[in-house]
Amino acid sequence: MPTLLSRKYDCIVIGSGHAGSCAALSAIDHGCTRVLIIDKCPEAWAGGNGFFSAGAHRTVHEGLADLLPLVENVPPALASRIDLEPYTAEQFTNDIMRLSGGRSDAPLVRTVVEGSRETIKWLRRNIGVPFTLSFNRQAYEVDGRHKFWGGMALSIRDAGKGLIAAHRAALERVGVETWFEAPAKELVVQDGAIAGVVVERDGKRECVHAAAVVLAAGGYESSASLRKLYLGEGWEHACVRGTPYNTGDGIFMAKAIGARLAGDWTGTHATCWDAHANKFTKSGYPLGIMVNRRGLRFVDEGADFRNFTYAAYGKAILRQPGGIAFQIFDARAETWLREEEYGDEVVKIRGNTIDELVQELVSHGLENVEAFMRTVAEYNDATRIFAAACPERKWNPTVKDGVATHGLSLPKSNWALPLEEAPLFAVTVTCGITFTFGGLAIDPDTASVIRDEGGKPIPGLYCAGEMVGGLWHDNYPGGSGLTAGAVFGRIAGREAGKRARPSD
Template sequence: MPTHCSILVIGSGNAGFSAALSAAQAGASNILLIDKCPAAWAGGNSFFTAGAFRTAHGGLADLLPLVNNVDDETARAIDLDPYTEDDFSADLKRVTNGRSNEELGKALVRESRAAVEWLKRDAGVRFQLSFNRQAYQVAGRWKFWGGLHLKTQDGGKGLIADHMAAARRHGVAVRFDTAAKSILRDPSTGAVCGVLVESDGKEEVITCTAVIMAAGGFEANPQLRTQYLGPGWDLAHVRGTPYNTGELLASCIAQLHARPAGNWSGCHSVAWDANAPPDSGNREVSNEYTKSGYPLGIMVNCHGERFVDEGVDFRNYTYAKFGRAILQQPDGVAWQVWDSKGAALLRGEEYREEVVERITARSIEELAEKCAQGGLSGRQRFVQTLEEYNAAVYQHRKENPDVQFDPAVKDGLSTQSSSSALSLPKSNWALSIDVPPFLAVKVTCGITFTFGGLAVKPETAAVINQTGREIEGLYAVGEMMGGLFYGNYPGGSGLTSGAVFGRRAGRAAARLVAKQSEGEGTVVRAKI
């Protein structure tokens, strides 16, 4: 294990690797990246994502140079509108109820396109248009929706493979099975001077000039989830790495008096396969345990009652908060329900028989009986809910015969009409559930990452203490940076944030190292 480096990066996810690459490109050498996980768990939560990056752009022509999966013939059959910086900013403000830190939000939006291009050009990240997740084929054309159009080839697995290859090319040393225990500071200056780490059961100190923390939140720690997110959150399933347990966050706040920031009672949580492992993700199945097809059907709890408007917005603006809604239901579970029309549009990677238990039936009554075997207690209410829903859908169709189903836009097909309106509407994509075979899938809450973190200076991601001063040489990015997301987030913003602020932190750390090296050289020359 090296005992000295210039810049120490803690965390092997997208944010950490972005920071290390940025520092190397800015002229720093002797960069070390560590992670407490074994090498087999490299990549943090980034590994478990679909690799989606939200970025402002000028439309299809602006994105085509970035991607490797569109030929000329396919391009002519794509409808993909520009997603401007104003669009991105408005979405961020809307889904966070205006609570997102303004300066962090501006940086995220304004540098989103440049960060993606940088990852492609300098990290070799392979981007693609997200046909499978963010487009529907309508009348022979691919119609993209929701402002989220880019993903990485092979999802999070491919993203981390590309990052690790880039780290090797740029001379970044990587060590696993090495846990950061605490950040050390020079008692005379207060600047960071090293990190106490534990490896192979032994504690030792790695001295350095700068530390970039990208070690994740506390989503895999049931005690901290209950403490900060509230009662019942110890029962949430962990979507990703089991190693994001929050000790470094707690250490920075307690020992360095770093200022907490952001939504500490908030998190990203999704509809997740109820039969998935509870305490960590599966690196083979990865993101396929996500169950995001609810806009095409309905969700009911164990009493047979709906509890959210499944069509209130595009899925990538609701999926990160609907996990919480599921956890709040009795027993913390729900069933997603479709007929043959909706089921035909579900993504195979999430709903194929190999990855999920598909409950099928020829009638709604039979479906209720089968769901009851898995915990549904309100069988009669389940049937009644479907009957009421269908009746409301039929009446809306009767009053609005010209409105057509279109999953690529907010189509206005709803349950609300002048003569029939549900107390809890379905605002868009309200297909009737009446053509067998019927399908149900049992889901629970899967937590992805926590929103609470540390306050940083937006320009550099430098950590700020309780008095508002920077802690020299300390930076926080990724999930450890607080203040950007509150209650919800626009899908794909997390990976973009890691790249944008990881890049900023890497450059700032490299400048600090160069400045100190120049200062030491001046002292030596003066002594001579």
């Protein structure tokens, strides 16, 4: 092993994304004077998966008046036309737990939920994150009023790019040093505690000393071989939505020194992803239906709000023949779809009638015309039977309206309207993987990495972001990932400060 050099820091953060940046800035807040971020990516790829996100942050809040001081896109005249209900700690907790089937680690969930609102305030005040209300993703305009739904309201100006730009500016202001193209190779341990990191720069390895190291290097989703190993056959073909540099290095460096693995190692955040252009999420399916190449529906498109199903439905698509599916909409639904997901640059398969549409779909991979026509006819009939039986139910995309199908073995539980208004169109979707759920076990109060043998923290080693195991199982509520990364990043930085200044 290389010998320790004179180069010393109070804290080293591995990973330049949202969680890692939060950890570095929090370490400065809590007394560290020399903080280093290292990342194996080139500088042009700074920011990890945070750069590719929509910037959505789920948080406990008391309603519109509570959030207005944080956002920059709501003039007074607009504020008077917004309906935004409070989102309580109980609701946030319940959303995580119900989507995980009760398997999420309750103490970790508690830390995220209870720390969410104060962390959002810290991001705005200390870092200058340009929060906005997410009109385009989380609200529909109904009768002249913007009605928010699904429990989430905050996004960021210029999305993930704006988030990482705010971090980079803040890091520069406070003097945090960053090394790019500098992969961490191993963690240095002395007398049972973290003493530094072996880093490779310009083809040479050196040991850099620090009493505290924060792991924030993401999961293993960018490694095709690890996806196949842990997620199963076929996952090696999934499209990677974000950074290509999250290949599990940090997790396995920690495991090599005795860290405990935790969480859902067969679980992942995977969305409906445009099969023609590797840059578009397609989350409008609650307003239409999805069918596979054999012409069959395979999920309840209206089971819940988009932000409670989109992280799971990419997996369902990957299990379909050829790993693709078609989202089908009519003209009535098209007016409600998000421009950035279904705009002019998206490949749309169009037809004035179902007969015309199906002929076009054949050239895009539809294999069974008869089954497709039967699926659409049965779906349309089921919506009309329900509408006749329950005329009091009114279609409303801002609530789970209960406008459903009747008599289908696979129902559509909400927002079920017949596909009948011309023109109709379809888009081809595949599976886009965002991040993986397996990671390291941490202490919920300190973000300390837990040693597998004995279950005690490894002194000086902390973890934040997508490397944390135990928070998510099978599915997760949209916007929770960035919030959790910030909460645990902030905690990790605080604890690094204590370790750097033990006499304080």
